[in-house]
Amino acid sequence: MLVPSCLPFKEQKKTLDPFKTGITNGFFPCKTCKGCKTSKVTTFKSNVTNVEFAIKDIITCNSNNVIYMLQCPCNLQYVGRTNRKLKIRIGEHMNNIKKGLMTHSVSAHFKTHHNSDPSLLQFTGIILKKIHWRGSNIVNVISREETLWIHKLKTLAPHGLNIDIDLKCFLKESFY
Template sequence: NSSDSIGKVLRRHWHILSKAYPQIGEFVAPPVMSYRRGKTIGGMVTSSEVKTQYKWRDTFLGMRKLGMYPCLGCVQCSHVIKGEAFIHPSTGEKISLRGHFTCVSKYVIYALTCPCGFICIGETTQMVKSRISQHKSSINLGNMRLPVSKHFLEAGHEADQLKYMVLEGIPSLKFGGNRELKLKQREVWWIHRLKTMAPSGLNRDYNLFLFL
């Protein structure tokens, strides 16, 4: 083909360059020729590379968009902060989510927000909608012992004003790792990441023995 013909011509006459420019080391020996395949219609409409999906996640149910979304089948759907990223209510910082989450997601770390912009980070192994229901119940029952309900009651907020978003999910760990321990460790990480310890947020404490 034409590529081979060009290579033969270069090799046949390479000695001319070698004699004319002996001081240039690159001209001493003939080059090794390599070729790149030209573009085809097929190549332009398909790709052999596996591209990273930044906004979609491949699941057994098909491609799902990354972010937090209501399940459209429970009473906690109206409390969901819907979107592809969590936006800190105080600083405006935007943190993109790396999974697809709904009200029925399990083994997750979530953020609760109140009307005045405070955040509480929590974790749950159950469906997150069940955990949100518990938070709302503690507010409606006037429980002053828990940080979230205590703040809502003291600030005059209603339980229906509570909003939440899942920040991260912990999948089953390989080789039998402790999934629940990993979940609690990531909860602590998020507390530090978003600076939600009181008085800046609604988290009161955490257990450092989780990392020993």
């Protein structure tokens, strides 16, 4: 009887410093997408609790499966997630802001308080979730991580721009 191996594949050599900056972990903007205007970032903090956290991964605008943080000029923060390239999701936020859409909390806040100006939006990739070698439901994994960071950074309204959290991702599939 043949049984699949439970041993993980040999890890590929990890690039410790993709941009030769001397920093091994952090958020490295590509500077080519329309949202990029910050320099490399190695830490982020909650504007409510002032607790600072280190970025423990190498994240770029081209990374998938990212938990990200948005910030407006009045220092309100929003935590989001994407399983697509981060720059695609940030571009959607910026387009929603430019259009003045009231259907999303970030664009509604920018329309009300910042004249629908997407150039005022700041963003940082804060967590990179890797797919387990045996496979996993990555959407569920990043949904859990997003909810945990909304709680840690206290970005739920009225202290931040998140207006709801996903608790379904913590339930086993047999419950729903």
